[in-house]
Amino acid sequence: MDEKNKEKLFCKKPVDEFDYSLQLGDPGQYPYTRGIHPRMYAERLWTMRQFSGFGSAEDTNKRFRYLLEHGETGFSTAFDMPTLFGKDSDNLVYGKETGLCGVAIDTLADMEILFNEIDLNPPISTSMTINAPAIILFAMYLAVAEKKGVDWKNLRGTIQNDILKEYIAQKEWIFPPEPSMRLITDIIEFCVKYVPQWYPISISGYHIREAGSTAAQELGFTLRDGIEYVEWAIRAGLKVDDFAPRLSFFFDSCENFFEEISKFRAARRMWARIMKERFHSENDKSRQLRFHTQTSGLSLQAVEPENNVIRTTLQALAAVLGGTQSLHTNSRDETLCLPTEEAVKIALRTQQIIAYESGIINAVDPLGGSYHIEDLTNKLEAEAMEYIKKIDEMGGMIEAIEQGYPQREIRRSAFERAKKTAMAEKVVVGVNKFPTKEKLIIPVLKIDPEIHIKQVKRLNEIKQERDNFKVKQCLENISCAAASKDNLVFPVIEAVRNYATIGEICMAFEKVCGRYEEKV
Structure with missing residues (x-):
């Protein structure tokens, strides 16, 4: 065997x-390459949370309770397009998308229905995938907990609240970077004081990867976003060890099995070093990267959708072997529709079989020390650090975004992926290799065609029943707070308590903050 092939096969020299x-340390020890807990899943399983949200609050509440009955251990909430953009369901432009890609939430009334008959006390935790208007949905959740008599100090969960990756990849923004970052730091500060078990941000590489980035780009851009948030929080007067233990991350798990495992391990080691060496954290928990994983939507295929179950299983296994703290497994039908009950149950069962039947939980970082894994971990870290260094030289992530740097890098990688797939250099079974002419028909979820009409009717009823004079005062208070240095969470909570709509609150902010327009 020649030396080149030996290096490729064994990768021994870098490990020696x-x-x-x-470089490694024992599980639960700095730099946490092998995991943040000494016994990992032998002590506590990852949280199993399936991304759920469609139609009305009643529809999604029913799905939540269905998944709880089948063993889900945490909620993950998907919101519809109007909600994501801070618009009400009666908006002339966005309203036609009501309930189609997530649950429609206009006011606190919808949030009350969404969590009806659900206990928000531990051990349940709730994740909400919301970004530009995150402060509003967070305030609604707090108000619901308040009505249920749940102490905010007991609430567990996460809001995504990651606006930088919106500018980079997902493109669901409202306000410019500076006021958006102020909203985020206000939420972080509020959580430190009043909701200490809540993760006020989930710094997300998932959407960066789904836009077509490489694993190294996902790693580099995501951790540099994390650096940006830490810097802004420190500039806002927060002490790093007061808030850093409640920062969380969100990664994709894609097709390349060993690369994904190595990526997760590299992320932990990099973040530990960043927090220790760059930010001089003294609390071990500040240095521990905690992350949620979702299997790759980009890898799912409409052709032979049953094959997606196998793809998802391998990706879920990579996430578990990589040490994830929580996991969403995609459903087989997600290229065709939002998941049906049958499809989402299979996706949940995938996690449960890995957890309870495979024996994997009995070994901590079982691939640690593998020449291939350690070599890949080193290479991904080195490549990702180059991206971080480049962005540092540009003056930070916001400046890099304004110059279009991460966007260009992702576009280039996405093009290469698409080209390789089209030329069958990247194999997709059943699509460009072993294709079939047979068409497999599977059930698809159908959204109530009357959802928009029903949601607007409810919205109008709320507006008629509420104290509109008080709502007007609340909205004025939000604009005044936005123009001052006061924490913005308090006036938003008061507004949602009085059933101000998400669209009204966003407009109150927009009067002061303006609206973002992409420069590149």
Whole structure:
């Protein structure tokens, strides 16, 4: 065997040069390459949360309770397009998308229905995938908990609240970067004081990867976003060890099995070093990268959709072997529709079989020390650090976004992926290799065609029943707070308590903050 193939097969030399304590460490020890807990899943399983949200609050509440009955251990909430953009369901432009890609939430009344007959006390935790208007949905959740008599200090969960990756990849923004970052730091500050078990941000590489980035780009851009948030929070007067333990991350798990496992391990090591060396954190928990994983939507295929179950299983396994803290497994039908009950149950069962039947939970980081895994981990870290260094030289992530740097890098990678797939250099079974002419018909979820009409009717009823004079005062208070240095969470909570709509609150902010327009 020639030396090149030996290096490719065994990758021995890079591992032989390791300083075990500096590069790996035992599970639960700095730099946390092997995991943030000494016994990992032998002590506590990852949270199983299926991304759920469609139609009305009643529809999604029913799905939540269905999944709880089948063993889900945490909620993950998907919101519809109007909600994501801070618009009400009666908006002339966005309203036609009501309830189609997530649940429609206009006011606190919808949020009350969404969590009807659901206990928000531990051990349940709720994740909400919301960004530009995150402060509003968070305030609604707090108000619901308040009505249920749940102490905010007991609430567990996460809001995504990651606006930088919106500018980079997903493109669902409302306000310019500076006021958006102020909203985020206000939420972080509020959570430190009043909701200490809540994760006020989930710094997301998932959407960056789904836009077509490489694993190294996902890693580099996501952790540099994390650096940006830490810097802004410190500038806002927060002490790093007061808030850093409640930062969380969100990664994709894609097709390349060993690369994904190595990516997760590299992320932990990089973040530990960043927090220790760059920000001089002293609390071990500040250095521990906690992350949620979702299997790859980009890898799912409409052709032979049953094959998606196998794709998702391998990706879920990579996430578990990589040490994820929570996991969503995609359903087989997600290229065709939002998941049906049958499809989402299979996706949940995938996690449960890995957890309870495979024996994997009995070993901590079982691939640690593998020449291939450690070599890949090193290479991904080195490549990702180059991206971080480049963005530092540009003056930070916001400046890099304004110059279009991460966007260009992702576009280039997405093009290469598409080209390789089209030329069958990247194999997709059943699509460009072993294609079939047979068409498999599977059930699809149908959204109530009357959802828009029903949602607007409810919205109008709320507007008629509420104290509109008080709502007007609340909205004026939000604009005044936005123009001052006061924490913005308090006036938003008061507004949602009085059933101000998400669209009205966003307009109150927009009067002061303006609206973002992409420069590139």
